[in-house]
Each structure stands twice: as structure tokens, then as C-alpha cells.
Amino acid sequence: MFKEAMYINGEWVSASEMIDVRNPADGTVIGQIPFGGEKEAQQAVDAAWNAFPGWSALTADERGKLMRRWYELIEEHTDELAKIMTTEQGKPLKEAAGEIAYANSFIGWYAEEGKRVYGETIPASSPNKRILVTKQPVGVTAAITPWNFPASMVTRKAAPALAAGCTIVIKPSEETPYTALKLAELAHEAGIPAGVINIVTGDSSKIGAAWQADSRVRKLSFTGSTAVGKKLMEGAAQTLKKLSLELGGHAPLIVTANADLDKAAEGVILSKFRNAGQTCVCTNRVYVHESVAETLSSKVADLAGKLKVGSGLEQGTEIGPLINEKAAQKVRRQIEDAVQKGGIVLTGEQPGQEQEGPYVRPTVITNVHDDMLCMNEETFGPLTPITTFKTVEEAVERANDSSYGLAAYVFTEHLGEAVRIAEALEYGIVGVNDPLPSTAQAPFGGFKESGLGREGGHFGIEEFLEIKYISLGL
Ligand SMILES: NC(=O)c1ccc[n+]([C@@H]2O[C@H](COP(=O)([O-])OP(=O)(O)OC[C@H]3O[C@@H](n4cnc5c(N)ncnc54)[C@H](O)[C@@H]3O)[C@@H](O)[C@H]2O)c1
Numbered sequence: 001m002f003k004e005a006m007y008i009n010g011e012w013v014s015a016s017e018m019i020d021v022r023n024p025a026d027g028t029v030i031g032q033i034p035f036g037g038e039k040e041a042q043q044a045v046d047a048a049w050n051a052f053p054g055w056s057a058l059t060a061d062e063r064g065k066l067m068r069r070w071y072e073l074i075e076e077h078t079d080e081l082a083k084i085m086t087t088e089q090g091k092p093l094k095e096a097a098g099e100i101a102y103a104n105s106f107i108g109w110y111a112e113e114g115k116r117v118y119g120e121t122i123p124a125s126s127p128n129k130r131i132l133v134t135k136q137p138v139g140v141t142a143a144i145t146p147w148n149f150p151a152s153m154v155t156r157k158a159a160p161a162l163a164a165g166c167t168i169v170i171k172p173s174e175e176t177p178y179t180a181l182k183l184a185e186l187a188h189e190a191g192i193p194a195g196v197i198n199i200v201t202g203d204s205s206k207i208g209a210a211w212q213a214d215s216r217v218r219k220l221s222f223t224g225s226t227a228v229g230k231k232l233m234e235g236a237a238q239t240l241k242k243l244s245l246e247l248g249g250h251a252p253l254i255v256t257a258n259a260d261l262d263k264a265a266e267g268v269i270l271s272k273f274r275n276a277g278q279t280c281v282c283t284n285r286v287y288v289h290e291s292v293a294e295t296l297s298s299k300v301a302d303l304a305g306k307l308k309v310g311s312g313l314e315q316g317t318e319i320g321p322l323i324n325e326k327a328a329q330k331v332r333r334q335i336e337d338a339v340q341k342g343g344i345v346l347t348g349e350q351p352g353q354e355q356e357g358p359y360v361r362p363t364v365i366t367n368v369h370d371d372m373l374c375m376n377e378e379t380f381g382p383l384t385p386i387t388t389f390k391t392v393e394e395a396v397e398r399a400n401d402s403s404y405g406l407a408a409y410v411f412t413e414h415l416g417e418a419v420r421i422a423e424a425l426e427y428g429i430v431g432v433n434d435p436l437p438s439t440a441q442a443p444f445g446g447f448k449e450s451g452l453g454r455e456g457g458h459f460g461i462e463e464f465l466e467i468k469y470i471s472l473g474l
């Protein structure tokens, strides 16, 4: 089931050292991957460099056809890909299959979008000149991706890159390499030429450093924590690479007095507990108007308490294990801190109670205050802190008081209030009565320290293009 090799220049390559990959559900070793480093990183760039002229010389239509075939093979192998993902990442099988479809939607979207990379002509100020503006692929690109979405974080970069005519070297997370390797296997089967896509596994620092220093790599696209993103931004400056950074989040969710409370409670559950709370756009903080706080909180606690916790491979599981014990302990530390500061646990884990390793029960805490860890630090787990507000202005001010600016949510049935709040929130993505805004045709990305650039939609392909203007002297 697991490809235990790197994919470089159309070949499956090993390394002298191998490292274990574990199943988060029980900590067992499910396989190994090569512990590649600088040499393999270099070989991958060599392959991408040599493949670039041929790939970029194809028409967008020819590239689109190969991408379409890749899309069809991924669709045919959804069950196998989902099983691989759940085994290495832990999310419930149903969610894994959903992610495969989401990941594939980027390939489907960009297989077509590549044909719409339009230029323009500009009226020249001189009668003897003509100005043509064209766009061309940046060249060899590098992508470094996280463990929480092992498929979609890869295709959200590879799809626009390939459609634009770029080639790509990818380093998936060492926690979840097998999904990316399977995607590469299917790309190979689809006929995408050797060197166009390359997957290197292993020493993230050495591989990252090699790609940052290599002037042939013209673009670095990273998804992961803000801390690592800042390091990579520094490194990319060595050769002034184009940069896309999709980083951490700390999403506020505002429920006004005009909200439909059933819709809002359902929205909290969907936005908070997807992937056991391990998404960059998960609700991290709930702000509810004081007049409806008690009703909203009990609805959320009631729904959260019914969520089934277990192994992602078990039928009916809704909340899988967190990626590892360390991640679970971080969530438990936030729960403990909140309770010590007066928080009230309505459902879920009480400090001091029996803990179940990486399985954290969906937890809802009220009587929350802004000085608690969970209101300031990305949780990345199934914890919902609920705090109250008196005025919408206060809620927006507190929601914006963060170094993050990725996603935010507002629930209200009052249109004017919805528009005013959405416009005032300093976030790149705002869900108005919509807890699941992410989609291939829209620009995904954040303000402030949540990142640079956008992925998805026509914005996403621009990140892999250079603009050239040709001045014709007549
Ligand atoms: N904005 C988004 O779209 C988005 C999506 C998913 C996850 N995230 C963020 O990612 C974080 C969780 O994912 P994670 O734990 O994998 O993040 P991480 O930053 O620890 O790791 C992300 C990737 O970077 C690699 N990496 C780590 N240190 C590196 C270095 N020095 N040089 C090169 N590569 C290095 C890792 O091996 C992994 O492949 C959270 O903060 C989450 O918010 C953001």
C-alpha cells in the first residue's frame, strides 16, 4: 500500500538511511521512507530543471489533458488514497475521502485554468511602438507541505504550477509522506513526464536549505507553521525567490444576537472539529452576544458531546486521534490553563481526569477570558472556548486582536450586520453563515502573520507566472 521511496526524475529512489512512519491511532510503525538530504534535494532540482523546457513548451491544452488523466486516476483510486491518508494521518476515512476529492478539485480546476493565462496589449504613447504584455512560467518551483492535509496541500501547489508550465520539487511532511508519494505514482501513470513532479522525503532542514540556496529554484511555496514560514522567508531571500506562505491561523467565530442559533451551533461544530480541530481555518475562539450565550453554548456542548471519538479506520468515527501525543498534550495544557483561570468545562476533558493518549474528547469551555492560552495560541485540536460580548464593535475589536489573519466566521441573519462585520474583520477568508468556505475556485490565504499570496482560483496560478512586457519598435 505504501511507496517506500522518493520519486525523482521519474524513478523510485531510496537513500542509505530510512526513517519510520507511524500510525497516529496506535503509534505502530506502518512503514519507512528514505531519509533524503542535500544530495537528493539537488538531484530533484536537476530533474525539474531538465524537464522544464519540454514541459513549458507544451501548450496549455496538452498540459491540461495530462492533468485531466491524473485527475481521473486519482478519482479511480480514491478509496486506496483515503486508506493511506487515514493510516498515516489519523483522520476518519470519510473525511480522508473528502480531502481526496477536495485535493483533486484543484487538479480539475487548474487543468482548465492554464488555458486562461491571458496577456494584454496596452496603447503605446508613441505611434511607433506596440506594447504587448505576456505571462510565462517562473520555472522550477519548490513546495514544502504539512501533515494535516497530506493530499490537498500538495495539489493546491502542484496543480497551478504544472498548469502554468512550471516543474516542481515537493517535500511532504515526514509524518504523512505516503499520500504524496501515491499522488506522484498516479501522475507517472497518467503520463506526466519524468522530472515534472519530484518528491523528496527526509531531512526537512537540509532539503529546505538546499532548495532555498539553489538559484534555479525560482519559487518557494510553503504551507505550515508561521515559525517555519518566517525561517523559509529569510532563506528564500538569498536568491530572491517568489514566495507563497500559507501559515498558522487562529480563527474567531462571532455569533450575534441576530443569529440563527441552530445554524450557528452547527457551524461551530463543522468549523471547529473537522480533522479533530487540526486545520488552519478551524474556529479557535467563539464570541457570542451575551443575550444568547447560554442557549448557544448548550447547543454547541450538546452537539460536541455526541461526536464519536476513535480510530479513523473504524466505522462511524467522527473525531480521530491527533497527529501525536505532543499535539494532544498542547490541547490539554490549554484546557488546564483555561480551567485554572475560571473556565467551565460544559463537555469533554476535565483536567485530572483519565486521558487517552492522542485521543482528545471534543471539549467546550465557557466563562472564557482573553488572557487564557486558548484565546491567544493556535490550538490545533478539538477545544472550543466560548466568550461573550456586549456590542458588535467590541466583538470585532477582540476578534482582530491577533497576529493571525487567516479565516474568521460570523453568524447573523441580519444582512447589513453581516456585511459590516465581514468588511471590518482583518482576515483573508470570512465565512458568513458558512463554516466551510474553502474551495478550489476561491483565493485561500491570510492577512498579517498567516501568510503571503493566495492559493486557488485564478489568483493561485498567478503565483507561478512572471509578467513580461514586450515593447515593439516599428
Ligand atoms: N494556511 C494554511 O493553508 C495551512 C494549512 C495547513 C497547515 N497550516 C499550519 O501548519 C501548522 C501545522 O503543520 P505542521 O506541524 O506540519 O507545520 P510545520 O511548520 O512544523 O511543518 C510544515 C512542513 O515544513 C517542514 N519543515 C519544518 N521545519 C523546516 C525547516 N527548517 N526547513 C524546511 N522545512 C521544514 C516540515 O517537515 C513539514 O513538511 C499549523 O500552524 C497550521 O496552522 C497552515
Ligand SMILES: O=C[C@H](O)CS(=O)(=O)O
Binding pocket: 148, 149, 152, 278, 279, 280, 281, 438, 444
Ligand atoms: O489546514 C489548512 C487547510 O488549508 C484547510 S482547508 O481544507 O483548505 O480548509
